[in-house]
């Protein structure tokens with residue numbers, strides 16, 4: 001992979017017409033190590049956030065020894081780069097054939113569930129493979145309530161009384177049992193984990209079983225851009241969230257239970273930026289070579305503020321407007337689909353024009369993992385970049401959370 005000092009160097013050297021992902025392995029290593037140092041248990045990286053080989057390899061090298069996986073594709077991706085790593089199969093609803101593959105071929109011994117029919121499926125395969133249930137840990141997924149940009153308890157999780165029954169049922173069969181939850185992605189309220197821990201404590205007290213583990217899931221917020229016209233959101237940074245989580249874990253009596261976390265976004269968001277090109281400027285509209293069917297579907301929901309840097313094409317000799325003036329542009333994606341328009345405007349210097357580049361920062365999570373081949377566009381060019389996106393001057397642009405009138 002070609003390596004550059006900055007994304008600007010990469011853009012001006014390569015003059016790319018297709019989107020280019022700028023991978024920062026040093027940033028990924030630092031963010032992974034920071035999480036592992038702050039979390040008082042096992043860190044299991046959530047592979048769905050970004051399962052690129054370069055990411056998994058870098059994480060394994062940084063010391064991540066456990067991965068949260070959900071499908072045969074993810075089992076294989078982890079096995080290929082980290083054959084010794086432990087895998088936690090934390091999808092509560094699994095195909096029977098995938099459970100078999102996990103237990104038989106990949107040696108996975110930790111699974112999650114939120115329903116008794118799932119217990120029956122797992123037990124059938126455990127018996128067929130003649131495995132001792134006490135070598136397997138089943139985590140009961142608890143439904144939680146909280147505030148996150150993406151709420152996941154709408155889809156998965158057993159209500160507390162149901163979780164009590166499931167814990168007892170699994171223990172009676174002879175499995176080791178644990179409790180897990182996932183509060184959703186990019187939490188917006190630091191009390192979210194405490195509410196989940198309180199619920200886990202309630203379930204543990206009623207179930208009367210010994211917990212082999214407590215898995216607090218993911219949801220740790222990544223840092224994104226900031227719209228200068230808005231009040232800065234009062235979400236504390238990771239160190240404060242972790243300090244609070246550690247205190248809550250102690251307060252709810254889970255200090256002596258082996259702990260697991262499944263961070264995704266907070267580990268990988270800063271590790272990538274994306275260079276896109278303005279294919280055409282039409283008034284206040286910018287047509288770019290990426291979009292919601294490629295790297296920008298997560299931002300399309302408008303729940304995060306992506307930071308952006310302007311990389312003007314030096315070959316353009318005349319420009320209109322004031323380069324110091326930032327203004328709102330409607331961003332249209334690469335495909336021939338009218339849905340492929342970002343719902344929120346990008347604020348960029350007024351002078352941006354056809355042929356310029358924009359570096360969109362902090363895009364490592366839920367961007368390239370969500371790419372599609374729709375309309376034949378599939379960004380797949382990578383370079384390595386040394387300088388963190390946030391080094392140097394503040395980014396000029398950002399995706400706004402506000403809507404824009406056409």
Ligand SMILES: *Cc1c(COP(=O)(O)O)cnc(C)c1O
Pocket residue numbers: 046048049068090182184185186217218219220262263264265266365
């Ligand atoms: C997606 C997911 C994660 C990762 O969530 P982040 O918000 O990216 O940290 C962790 N655990 C489970 C079960 C998930 O589905």
